[in-house]
Amino acid sequence: MSATECSCPWLFFFACSGIHGQIQGERTSFVELQARQKNKIYAIIQEKPMSILQAQQLGISYGAFDLFKGISLNVANDAKIGLIGPNGVGKSTIMMILAGLRTPTTGQVSMAKNRSIGYLRQEAVEAFGNRENSVYTEMLAVFEHLHQRQAQLHELEVQMADANGNLDALLAEYGRLQEAFELAGGYDFEVRIQQTLEGLGLGKDAWHMPLNHLSGGQKTRALLARLLLEKPDLLMLDEPTNHLDLDAVEWLENTLINWPGAVLIVSHDRYFLDNVVNTIWEMTPAGIETYSGTYSSYLLQRQERWEYQERVSKEEKARLLKDVDFIQRNWVRASTHARALGLLKKVSRELAIIEQYGLMSLRSGKKWSEYGIRADKPLDVIEAIRGVNAISIPTNRPPKIRPQFRHFNNSGNYVVRVQEAEIGYPGNSLFTAHDVELKRGECAVLMGPNGSGKTTFLKVLLGELEPLSGEVVPGAGLQVGYFAQAQEQLKGTHTVLDEFQRHKDMEEESARRHLAAYLFRGEDVFKPIDGLSGGERARLVMALLALEGANFLVLDEPTNHLDIPAREALQEVLEDYSGTILLVSHDRYLINRLATRVWEIKDKQLITFNGNYREYILRQTALRNGGQNGNRKILLTQAPMVRDNSRETRQRTLDLEKLEGRIREKEKEIQHLSQELQKTGKSGAFEKMHELSNKLAHAEARMEELMQEWEQLVAQ
Structure with a gap:
């Protein structure tokens, strides 16, 4: 088969005849292809045609430092996978290895014959270079x-x-x-x-x-557009929602949900992952763990896995302590020495396994010979006792922020009122807000396309700008904490501790205690501000705002540049805050968890809705459908006007998320069965059609039951 040349700089085709690609204007030569094949970076899968790609024992090392090692993966033909993990753990690196753009230190990647891979790099904006052809020509x-x-x-x-x-x-x-x-x-x-x-x-x-006249965001969208038009068998997308507004993100979601091939996505957008993927790969310094289901399902499974691993680890350590206690008591007795020696050999082997593979490996069911560890002479009794006592119970759970908000005086019942306000600048009206109010304890989320006037509206509400017309009335007793302003005021040359004490006149011990609650512990407090990650800067700002006594937090894109762990931490802080929040964000997961009001700038008007984001979308969908089956949902999805942080309400929220995850999975199952039934109908396989019809009927019946459960839970 002859190779069809591909001029797309982010799309790599792998066929039985070779690999074709171009990276920032440099074509993959046949010599490079031969080198890749010689190094066994790509082999042809013959045994498992149901997999489009496999990887075995991948590792990347920098001298003595292992970024990751021992990672084995499998991508099925129809997989929808989300790869998540903290920044710096190696997600983009492993994507480049899977795409054939980087050689691993150890391991190999295998790929099925006659399949294509399309890869969107995170830094894809550089790929067009100085090319002058138009977007449409491309x-x-x-x-x-x-x-x-x-x-x-x-x-x-x-x-x-x-x-x-x-x-x-x-x-x-x-x-x-x-x-x-x-x-x-x-x-x-x-x-x-x-x-x-x-x-x-x-x-x-x-x-x-011309391509070289596009902004960075426009280039990324153009690259993604061409990649989708290429329709490769496996889409590999590194942060595809960067530079997309909400409408574009939702369009991309629908496209990927219906994508006929496999999809592998690196993303910090939890809502996007919830809607698109059916498998989560969680990458940590220890490797990659696989979870079946949506992102919300992953959260529940992760909690269960943490609890199981902690319980099993404690049980295994208790057993080993019991074993070394027996060895110590019976070592010198002639009648029991042989038994104690046998147990010492066993404990010595288990300690060797734990050192190399971790405590949980004792429950793997593997035989000693399968670990490939040499069976040297056993430890002496004292060494075995020390080794068992030194075993630490693995704590897979990330450390939690413990927010400490300073007591603040309540504002008036109305935090802000807006009446017939025209927002914008002289000669440039952006939108009109007719009758808007925000009450104490609420969280309003302001959404809209880039350039629609969100930040301008914040400045009007904060009194930094005047409306072109109309009235904006702030409430009584407001103490405002402005997230964006606090970020801008950080001095890069200061350490975390210096910066904190610059803002707060506080003894070092008290300052470090407060910072520790926001995960700045030990030497972390001496990090320079310039060296902090986006998540660390966000935590520092929240630590500062917590001591402001602010009863009104204004947050402009607080999750920008944050990885998922940092977003989860920020979410926890804001969920514990009992004041009023005004949030500008594209993070729909955060929006959905916090919002009691949704404000959206659309067609130069500010649309207002009482409820969270998911409820708002349900209402908009019902209205677009002419109200069919919509009135019932609209009545049920009116949220309370004040955030309720009680344990019962949080549990209800968790129950709702769990149920909604099951509903989404059932929707995907119904969609898959419908597609299979349609294909089978064309082939005339009547027995298969009958089987699929029964499965589809059962799935739809179960879907109806789940929807009834959801309506009852929402109505409580």
Whole structure:
């Protein structure tokens, strides 16, 4: 099979004849391909055709430092996988290895024959370089093979017009080519291009712009658009929602949910993962653990796994302590020495396994010989006792922030009121807010496209700008804590402790105690501000705001640049805060957990809704559907006006999330069964159709039961 050249800089095709790709203008040569094959970075899977890609014992080392090691993975043909983990753990590195762009220190990657991989790098904005062709021309290049077929059809039309005796042969050839052209999407590829560009937020005004004139965000969207049009068998996307507004993210979600192949996504967008993936790979310094289900399902499974591992670890240590106690008591007795010696050998082997593979490996069911550890002479009794006593119970749970908000005086019942306010700048009206209010204890979330006026509205509410017209009335007794402003005021040359004491006149011991509650412990307090990660800066700002006595927090994109652990930590802090919150964010997971009001800037108007984000979407969907089956849901999804942080309410929220996760999984099952039934119907396999029909009926019945449970829980 000859290789079809690919000019797409982020898309890599792997076929039985070779690997094709171009990275920032450099093509993969045949010599490089041979080197890859020689180094066994890519092999052809013969045994397991159901897997598109496999990896065995991958590792990356820098001298004596192992970034990760011993990672084995499998990607099924229809997998939808979310790869998550803290920043710096190696997620992007392992993606590059799987895409063939980096050689691992150890291990190999294997791939099925005649399959293609498309890879969107996180730093993909550099890929176009100085190329001057337009966005639309770049998209058309994907369908060059269709242009060639179109030219062949046109040539046949010319020949048929002048045909004499061979018209029948020309008509037959024309019919064959036309059918192939239609099956390949020849009559709708331009519609696909337009839908994809518009879906990702690239309007017609950008279609004819040169690639090298695009902004960074526009380049990322253009790259993602071309990748989706290529339709590779495996999509590998590193932070695909960066630079996308909410409409574009939701469009991408729907596209990936219906993607016919496999998808592997690195993302910190928890809501996006909840909607798209059915498997979570959690990457930590210890390796990758696999969880089946959505992100919300992963959270529940992770909690259960933590509890199980802690319980088993305690049981194993208790057993080993009992063993060494027996050895110590019976070592010198002639009648029991042989038994004590046998037990000492066993304990010595187990300590060797624990040292190399961890305490949980004792429950793996493997035989001693399978570990490949040499059976040297046993430890002496004292060494064995010390070794067992030194075993630490693994704590897989990340440390929790313990927020300590200073007592604050309550504001008035109304925190802010807006009436017929026109927001913007002279000569540039952005939107109108007709009748808006925010009460004490609520959390309002402000959403809207980039450039719609969200930050401008915050400045108006904080009194930094005047509305063009109308009235904005702040409430009585407000003490405002402004997250963005606090971030800007951090001095980069200071240490965490210096910066904290600059803001708060506090003894070092008290300051360190407060910072420890926000996970700045030990030497962490001496880190320079310039060296902090996004998550660490966010934690420091929250530690400062907690002592402001603020009863009104204004947060402008607080989760930007935060990894999932940092987002979870910030969420915990805000859930424990009993004051009023005004939040600007694209983080729908955070929005859904905190919001009691949703404010969305749309068509130059501020739309208001009492409830969380999921309820708002349900209402919007019901309205778009003309109210069919929508009124019942709208009535049920009116949230309380004040946030309730009670244990009962939190448990109800967790129960709702768990139930919604099961509903999403059931929806995916129904969609999959429907697609399979449609395919089987075309093949005429009636027994299979009957089996699938029964499964679909059961799934739909269960879906109805789950929806009834959901409605009852929401109505409580």
